[in-house]
Amino acid sequence: xxxxxxxxxxxxxxxxxxxxxxxxxxxxxxxxxxxxxxxxxxxxxxxxxxxxxxxxxxxxxxxxxxxxxxxxxxxxxxxxxxxxxxxxxxxxxxxxxxxxxxxxxxxxxxxxxxxxxxxxxxxxxxxxxxxxxxxxxxxxxxxxxxxxxxxxxxxxxxxxxxxxxxxxxxxxxxxxxxxxxxxxxxxxxxxxxxxxxxxxxxxxxxxxxxxxxxxxxxxxxxxxxxxxxxxxxxxxxxxxxxxxxxxxxxxxxxx
Amino acid sequence: xxxxxxxxxxxxxxxxxxxxxxxxxxxxxxxxxxxxxxxxxxxxxxxxxxxxxxxxxxxxxxxxxxxxxxxxxxxxxxxxxxxxxxxxxxxxxxxxxxxxxxxxxxxxxxxxxxxxxxxxxxxxxxxxxxxxxxxxxxxxxxxxxxxxxxxxxxxxxxxxxxxxxxxxxxxxxxxxxxxxxxxxxxxxxxxxxxxxxxxxxxxxxxxxxxxxxxxxxxxxxxxxxxxxxxxxxxxxxxxxxxxxxxxxxxxxxxxxxxxxxxxxxxxxxxxxxxxxxxxxxxxxxxxxxxxxxxxxxxxxxxxxxxxxxxxxxxxxx
Numbered sequence: 001x002x003x004x005x006x007x008x009x010x011x012x013x014x015x016x017x018x019x020x021x022x023x024x025x026x027x028x029x030x031x032x033x034x035x036x037x038x039x040x041x042x043x044x045x046x047x048x049x050x051x052x053x054x055x056x057x058x059x060x061x062x063x064x065x066x067x068x069x070x071x072x073x074x075x076x077x078x079x080x081x082x083x084x085x086x087x088x089x090x091x092x093x094x095x096x097x098x099x100x101x102x103x104x105x106x107x108x109x110x111x112x113x114x115x116x117x118x119x120x121x122x123x124x125x126x127x128x129x130x131x132x133x134x135x136x137x138x139x140x141x142x143x144x145x146x147x148x149x150x151x152x153x154x155x156x157x158x159x160x161x162x163x164x165x166x167x168x169x170x171x172x173x174x175x176x177x178x179x180x181x182x183x184x185x186x187x188x189x190x191x192x193x194x195x196x197x198x199x200x201x202x203x204x205x206x207x208x209x210x211x212x213x214x215x216x217x218x219x220x221x222x223x224x225x226x227x228x229x230x231x232x233x234x235x236x237x238x239x240x241x242x243x244x245x246x247x248x249x250x251x252x253x254x255x
Numbered sequence: 256x257x258x259x260x261x262x263x264x265x266x267x268x269x270x271x272x273x274x275x276x277x278x279x280x281x282x283x284x285x286x287x288x289x290x291x292x293x294x295x296x297x298x299x300x301x302x303x304x305x306x307x308x309x310x311x312x313x314x315x316x317x318x319x320x321x322x323x324x325x326x327x328x329x330x331x332x333x334x335x336x337x338x339x340x341x342x343x344x345x346x347x348x349x350x351x352x353x354x355x356x357x358x359x360x361x362x363x364x365x366x367x368x369x370x371x372x373x374x375x376x377x378x379x380x381x382x383x384x385x386x387x388x389x390x391x392x393x394x395x396x397x398x399x400x401x402x403x404x405x406x407x408x409x410x411x412x413x414x415x416x417x418x419x420x421x422x423x424x425x426x427x428x429x430x431x432x433x434x435x436x437x438x439x440x441x442x443x444x445x446x447x448x449x450x451x452x453x454x455x456x457x458x459x460x461x462x463x464x465x466x467x468x469x470x471x472x473x474x475x476x477x478x479x480x481x482x483x484x485x486x487x488x489x490x491x492x493x494x495x496x497x498x499x500x501x502x503x504x505x506x507x508x509x510x511x512x513x514x515x516x517x518x519x520x521x522x523x524x525x526x527x528x529x530x531x532x533x534x535x536x537x538x539x540x541x542x543x544x545x546x547x548x549x550x551x552x553x554x555x556x557x558x559x560x561x562x563x564x565x566x567x568x569x570x571x572x
Contacts, residue, residue: 050448052444071447071452072444072447072448073447073448073450073451073452073453076447076448076449076450077450081448081449082448084444084445084448088442088444088445088448089442089445090437090438090441090442090445091441092437092441093434093437093438093441097434100431100434101434101435101438101445101446101449101451102449103431104431104434104435104449104450104451105449105450107431108431109430109431109432109434109435110432111427111432111459111463113430114426114427114430114431114432114433115423115424115426115427116423116426117426117430121430121431124431125430125431128431164445164449165448165449167449168449168450
């Protein structure tokens with residue numbers, strides 16, 4: 001049973017067709033890699049699934065519900081969390097507060113409850129605080145909980161974004177180049193963490209990534225895009241030996 | 256215990272102050288408190304949520320005229336007219352906010368500027384209701400049999416109302432609600448990715464800040480007992496923005512400092528009043544460019560560095 005099914009997605013910006021009739025599906029518990037040279041349309045697909053961009057044609061079903069046309073916060077409510085290629089943290093907030101924003105739907109703050117400090121929202125806030133600390137611990141940032149997010153080094157900012165996304169208790173996690181800018185050791189640690197996220201939290205993962213070592217080692221299946229079109233799909237071994245994939249990457253590198 | 260002591264001292268000062276100073280100072284205290292309410296409300300929208308309004312004098316006008324007219328023509332008691340007028344201002348903000356908040360940045364500022372002008376023009380032209388540019392005289396407000404005719408008696412209404420509104424705003428900002436608003440200012444993309452509805456919270460911040468402006472307007476009418484459309488011009492809206500920029504955004508103390516300074520400034524400058532608007536503009540730009548954290552923020556940072564220097568000095572010497 002597919003958790004997410006995208007069918008014949010087409011997205012264009014003016015006359016540029018960024019994504020052309022691309023279909024992909026994720027099964028529950030799977031880690032699917034989405035790769036391709038720069039400009040292949042990977043991030044565009046993320047932004048369409050999460051409601052940031054509109055698609056011109058196609059359909060995206062999440063748990064058999066059509067989600068194309070929903071706004072980003074509505075997609076998040078259904079249990080789809082994401083991180084961003086160019087890290088989007090709340091820089092001036094402490095780490096703990098950043099993760100707490102991920103519990104927004106659970107805290108459900110209301111004007112009266114907040115202004116009058118009613119007990120029920122205050123209790124939900126306390127619970128979320130405890131869970132946020134646990135999530136910071138899960139990604140290894142618990143000792144920095146009170147620090148400002150923009151004071152963190154790059155690699156830890158990526159981990160913080162991950163913790164915030166996990167606070168939504170997502171069914172599906174979309175990661176946009178989580179290893180970009182990370183050291184070798186940090187990339188290894190990230191791979192371990194992503195495996196734990198799947199195994200211990202039961203989260204399905206769609207991974208856009210340029211770091212091939214991570215993609216090949218982690219993903220169950222891989223979808224390859226080039227110039228907005230799907231050129232290959234299958235196991236890491238199969239994709240790696242696909243001449244069209246080799247051609248796309250060599251062509252891009254040779255340019 | 257220390258807290259109880261401080262509260263007692265504060266309460267004592269509050270009760271004694273109006274009898275220790277002359278009437279003019281009491282009047283100024285009232286005016287400062289009214290501007291504090293407005294500044295705090297604007298801070299919810301601009302400081303916390305990052306949406307700039309150039310139309311808050313319009314919401315103050317709605318609160319002032321709605322409560323004044325309800326008292327004059329409907330015979331509504333003041334205690335009821337004031338919150339209802341503020342709710343009305345919030346309602347008006349929803350009507351204009353719904354389309355306007357889809358705009359962002361400068362476009363929202365422009366839309367709110369237009370709104371302020373529309374309100375002012377409406378007041379000028381709805382002469383049969385508002386008496387137009389000639390202005391509207393209001394009776395002294397009364398709470399039941401208690402007539403609040405003097406600035407001293409109004410002081411005991413305005414200051415507690417201000418204190419309560421400050422407390423509510425403080426609670427609000429230190430809750431998941433405040434966090435949601437702040438997250439929108441910092442990154443709309445990230446905020447919506449965790450399920451925070453931008454339209455909902457922007458509209459809410461707009462309505463809350465219009466409510467505060469409405470209360471301020473209603474109290475202003477009670478204080479000066481004369482409303483004219485000139486008192487609610489765009490300059491006034493810019494003055495409110497200057498208050499929170501100068502005092503320091505996202506802090507109650509900052510709003511209080513800013514409101515106090517900019518209420519007192521024209522009183523001190525006296526003869527230079529014709530240059531006031533220029534002065535506000537220069538102040539606003541200076542603070543936004545050179546001291547974006549405002550007086551309170553700068554003060555806090557300075558104190559912090561002194562403290563850490565004092566802490567490290569002995570070991571360093």
